[in-house]
Amino acid sequence: MALTTVAATLIATELPAAACGEDDKPAVQAKHTAGDPGAIKGVRAVGNVPDAAGAISANFLQYGHRDVMVVSGEFGLKVYDLTRNPAAPKAIGQLSLPGLWETEDTEVDAKRKLVFLSRDPRAFEGNTHTGESGIYVVDVSRPEKPTILSYVRVPAGHTTSCVDGCRYLWTGGPAKADDQPADWGGRPIWVTDVRDPRHPVVHPDPIELARNDGQTDYVHDVQVDSAGVAWVSGRGGVRGYWTSGLHRDPVRGGVHRATALAPIPYAGGGVDETAAPSKFLHNSFHPVGPREAGAWRGHDLVYATEENFLDGCAGDGVLTISSLAGSYNGEGWRSTPTDPFRLQSIGTWSVAGQEGSDPASDDCSAHYFDLRDHVLVQSFYSQGTRFLDVSDPTNPRQIAYFRPADASSWAPYWHDGYVYVADNVRGVDVLKLTA
Template identity: 65%
Template sequence: MSAVALMFVSTVPAQACGDEVFGNPSSAAHAGHTGPRAEGVAATSAVKNVEQVANLPDATGATSVRFLKYGHKDVLFISGRFGLKSYDVDNPRKPKLLSEVSLPGFWQGEDTEVDEKRKLVFLARDPRAYGGTTNTGESGVYTIDAKRPDKLELISYVQVPAGHTTSCVNDCRYLWTGGPAKADNQPADWGGRPIWVTDMKDPRKPKVFPNPIDLYRNDGKTDYAHDVQVDAMGIAWSSGRGGVRGYWTDGWHRDPVAGKFRKATALDPVPYAGGGVSELTAPSKFMHNSYRPVGWRSKDGGDHERFGRTGDLIYATEESFIQNSCAADGILVIASLKGSYNGEGWRSTPEKPFRLKTIGSWSVAGQEGSIESDDCSAHYFDVQGNVLVQSFYAQGTRFLDISDPTNPRQIAYHRPGDGRSWYPMWHKGLVYVADNVRGVDILKLSR
């Protein structure tokens, strides 16, 4: 494959993703970090049990990484303020740029989604793109054809009332798109944007459905649905302000809220489990993303089984910058889904709140390798076996042993002095980290 550069890419100063809970959700502060947070980058580096295999500085502004398989070849896709880039990583120590779709001024492709079968990449356009604001800016979804990773092609764009993240459900026949804070033309009593569904059966002609879903998620109030992850059972977990809730999106299932069996669809999903997270664990109530291990056993005998059937745990990230202190910033939360399978999370109210039981948690505050900083909220994470790798902005990338979910333990870390870690992903024994300042770091756990 030959390298193809479609357009010149300009870079934009790094800022945080702007989902954080501090003050009025519709305030100008949600345009992203400025001032001390944007500048709160460590002056010195700290590394333990991690080897840096390579760095891709030409991907400065990176926010997310993904892979697509082409026969025996895997291709790396990086999204960010620049748009989308593809890389040959057959030799991970010397990645080669293949192609790019340049979107100068784009915001921001966080948690970019890919369609494995049709070789498509979906980028969410946040209303803050191209100088817009959460109040009045336009949001939507770009679809890029990646059948030839050396010749990426932008094939469609559709305007969507939400646009911070977009996620595949039902094998990417549909997208669920959520966030950020609500627009001026949306209901005044909303705390943020819920999920809108887009029919992607014809990716060149996307169809957005007018009625949003995942409403009333915050103790009966419609609020910010930030991101969606689909587990191995096909259940879509929506994280946002008010907790994490899972839905069936296909097949016949019992609806615990309606009290009857009915057919689940992407447009009318059936509630499964989930709910709010205890404020004692996550004071902001803003859950950024999640992971539910299904059918997974720890190597030392299955600690997860102590908490009930396989799949009873949910791992979720709280993103929060409520105070200028790591001790009060967002953490990793491990909660039990037991007690939430009968629609409790959909009946929760301020007067009678339902909360998942916290099993374990982990914060970067005071951990080995940390520094004084107000830029250390938990962000995206990925799991391989018993090791969870997670981004903590200026506090770098942390590796945790989660064989005992009640007691996550740090076993390694990579905190470059000039970095802001956003999004890590395991791939063939390596971790590819989208760093908003450094581009992409390729890491290897050395112990």
Template identity: 70%
Template sequence: MLRRTTVLRSTLVLAVATAVGLTPAAAFACDAEHVPGGTAHAEEGPSATSAQKNVELVGTLPDAQGAIALQFLQYGYGHRQRDVLVVSGEFGLKTYDLTADPARPTPLGELSMPGMWETEDTEVDPVRKLVFLARDPRAFGGNTQTGESGIYTVDLSDPARPELASYVRVPAGHTTSCVNDCRYLWTGGPAKAASMPEDWGGRPIWVTDVRDPRNPKVFPEPIDLGRNDGKTDYVHDVQVDAHGVAWTSGRGGVRGYWTSGMHRDPVTGGIRWATPWEPVPYAGGGVSELAAASTFMHNSYRPVGRKLRDGGDVRHGRPGELIYVTEEAFEPGCANDGVLVIASLRGSYQGQGWRSTPEDPFRLETVGTWGVAGQEGSDPDSGNCSAHYFDVRGDILVQSFYAQGTRFLDVSDPTNPTQVAYHRAADAASWAPYWHRGLVYVADNNRGVDILRLTR
């Protein structure tokens, strides 16, 4: 039975109270300020038709239209384990039961927040059963100059009854990400507010202590400053790899930080403890303009502890020295839109990415790239072609390309990513795909959730 909770007036959610009932913000890109004229929602062109290869559409959730991100939570153990899909988007948050049949989710509950934006890359605490939703300043009719941003913490102890545990204002709010086992959050983006320093190109990272999820505390000073050749700029998202390194992606490239333990700081040369609010630089830097002309890096993934098929030879460095990074960019036509970049971290471990300047820039070595323009199954007349979020299992990377749908790439040879399958509906607005139980769940902002099976 679906149980719905609607956010009402209270001191806890004062900002949402005035927004309930408002229509969602006008269509814009993940952040339209990345490139002038960017849009979020795919627009079906006159020649738009669906296309697919080596993929089967096994299920769909049209009632989740406006979906932006997905996550999964497990409850119980053994034969009593319950598998729950969590969907966030412009409607707020919805939960579905996948236990009986992962291709046919059953509605459970809802936290209704009409006009919410953006909840990109929503993350969950699988132990405490918490969900963290980022509120962009453009939510509920606001704007980047004066709008309010922050973090909602939702208690999903009972997935059929989502409960708003807390809301805290944060100077950033496009995405929020877990570090240190979700005891802390790193929140970044979007473009800077009118009250922020004139020389900033966008919002950096603010750290929030959520060890007590009903009483979050925001650290006053931001981090990951000077990321764009010395200029403080837009940090879009954070991904933590299997070794615990937190990678910040945004304008100016991708940089990794230790957030716990004792480490050598390559910038100062000293040894010190790393914390979420005073992290220690690890590696990374700018991405070559020849690979990603906009230099706006949207999200990243570092495969660690994985031997490359070529043996990790001198061209690619040791296993763990590759990083996959998405460029988000929107240009007229399709050919110059954002791409997937595979870069090498070799040569970036001595703080080069923190000392880069316009006069003496440091750039990571590009190993390979892949873009959807001109690829089989593409239709440049159907809308946006920019790369967006992706997920990796083994040698197969699955990635969203907005109106160009969901693409499956074989990345066993990182110098030559190769498309092996695709699914592009005529009305696609594919934002983020997720591997789960042998299927791929796609948050599609137009269609809701598509559930795909790779048949190759």
């Protein structure tokens, strides 16, 4: 296996010990009851990659007929070939960056074969008050030898997402640094131009301000839908933006050209507190067109995860499904504490008390999910990976689950008929839905 190790001078810092995440669990967090055998139904485990222990995120790249999986975690990157046997990924390459923090939702440029790896300020024993954050641009054109093309400091660094065809990156989170405005509740988005990946350019002025009823707050992640709208999740809800093309601007008025630096609002806003009491939306998905929306085409919906950790399971974060109706005229951008705007919640699903759950666990928050046709697969940390039929989004229904006793499920991915689960303790589980 090719191994690239970054010199200590590149990654080392002299910062205080890391504090645990304000809205994210620490990376290692398997919580299971002694003697608990786990629970599995409607799904078959066909493979496991234990040497990917610490896995947080995964991506899939094609090199001609070759199918490759890139896994990120606090170790850096590990690369696996799936071509011959997708149930038994073969390790072929590694970029060692021990000491990263989580690397949630690492994204790739499939055309240029680039990985954009976030450096959270808590990485390398840093902290949210004074730690350094930034982006590593990694070349995986030769998957056996991932190589850092560049590193750039960015005032945010919890997650980094591609927008406008990966010509730009939007980077947000976590909690604000000591040198950032005192009235911020968390870090918004900074935009980085990566058209020249060897020389990224960070725009100095942040965007997606005043997202929480007028207050600038924690942006957690960004997902781009198949129409090109970038959906920004964080404290205060989910808001969608055009990043290219000519569009009506419901906030400024008139028709303008959207860019990654000057995006145009599409729809969205805060989610009803009865569905998401914490107001902290972690990630989202916006179905576009009949194939993604299914029988609910014509109903503009947004799926989102509330990440929230309370004592016991009943109050932990849920999957929320909301209607975007009534939010197309900038209502979510004019919301204030005295005149709040909220999306109408049409459905929710929580793992607490569901079949297959460990009643002794107090770790039940929702996390990343992936949707194919009408089956949504979602991670729930130590409560494992759950498969939901969402053909009726007003009534999500569990059809299968995979909860090994040592589960620490962070993110599942549909890929060529399999589900690959990034599990922070187990590595990567390869599952086949049989329900």
